[in-house]
Amino acid sequence: MIKPRLYRGMRDIEPAEMEFQEIVLAKVQELFKKFGFLPLKTPAIEYLDILTGKYGEESEKLFYNLAYGDGHTLALRYDLTVPLARYIAMHTHELPNIFKRYQIQQVWRAERAQPRQGRFREFLQCDVDIIGSNSLVSDAEIIAISIECLEALGFKNYSVKLNHRVLLKGLLNEAGVHQENEMVVCRILDKIDKIGMDKVKAQLEKDLLEPGQIKKLFTFFDSKADNEQKLTNLENMKLNKDAQKGIEDLKTILGHLNSFNISQDKIEFDPALARGLDYYTGSIFETVLLDHPHIGSLTGGGRYDNLIGVFIGRDIPACGTTVGLDRIVTALSEMKRLDKKIPSNKVLVTILDENYASYSIKLASKMRKEGITVDLFPEPASIRYQLSYADKMNIEFVLLIGENEIKNKMIRLKNMKTGEQTDYPEDLIIKEIKKLTDKKENGKIENAKTP
């Protein structure tokens, strides 16, 4: 015998959770379509050199590398953005000048799994990207779509953090931070919210920066004002070109977001936000749940204007975000929005007698043609056995079909909730069932807790 087990970070998504995931997925997908995005799928496996050199050293340690007999070096995709860039590079001439695509597929990362934080080694990402435009309308639209996504799923207390890579670079330059220290400094700065200003200062002082540099840096980050004010404050400092470019971009994006009718208080300009992936070149953003900080970001993205160029030697601007579907489901289930028992509007058609199995099959088929969801019991068995199944499956309506029914030409309908049983002539039974299940379906829609 082989002990059944799962590789760490992998999980089975069981029927109840899967049904829930499908509801969430349908909403997300509908939204992407509404924004005019086209679907795309790419393979799980890519050549290793397609993936390397894009994410940064730390991330690339998390690739699942595949050994294969023919000597090719392969890996499972780490995200959906680089495969998209590869796809664009292979099809530049056929694609429209602006290409908006959404993609919903799994990605794999060999990091330590942590279910409570919605963190797995295999997880579902929903990406939306706009390829081919420099316009900051794209950045704003991508942020708008992330927000609409969360709104559609019923999230309320979230915040979109927004920053700009060029601005960040400019600010670090102003403070004289060496390039090799940039990432480390960013990472520490990022923790201002979590561990507080003083601890951050202490960490920076520890053989990284001079007190003078730290003082300078904090003139940029130490601000409680609103977005507009923060940006204006920075602008008034007359900083280097990079910083100014970043500020200008962010102001423009915030302006467009206004036009998208996105309320400004959902967005927080955070000059310390860095984000991990190397390929970002402009705006960067992510969303977090204020009540569930341990879950980390639900969405994250930014502008990456020279990623595609890596494959064709000519830059094509691009901007996009990913929506972390598994993480969203984790968050919703933590918020108790996930109803484990999804009400069923199925009808169970029983087979009580082997001799009349064909009658049950035919009736089930007829009902399905009428649009009724029918679960046909697969074998002749005792009523007890089949009713107990219906009970476990939360099925409300059961059709009893056995010798009595065939002889009397009456089908017995049992309501599992009330225990009531009524006999209907063959020609009326479908109509009756349809009436009952339609009613239930409507009630279900009216009463459905929006996840």
Next chain:
RNA sequence: GUGGGCAUAGCUCAAUUGGUUAGAGCACCUGACUGUGGAUCAGGAGGUUGCCGGUUCAAUUCCGGUUGCCCACCCCA
């Protein structure tokens, strides 16, 4: 990758300072109920106490190792 905790029935957990046959609830199966589920009652099945070694007359309990899981940090979706 760093730190901490846990490991006993399918699940959730008991088992006195180390002491006889490792228990309970839920779930499962059978019957009361030969055409009626949930409720009740009676019974049944289910275990190499993660694995390997050590200490001891005796280990679920103590020690060492190992594997797995959980939590936090890091990073991220």
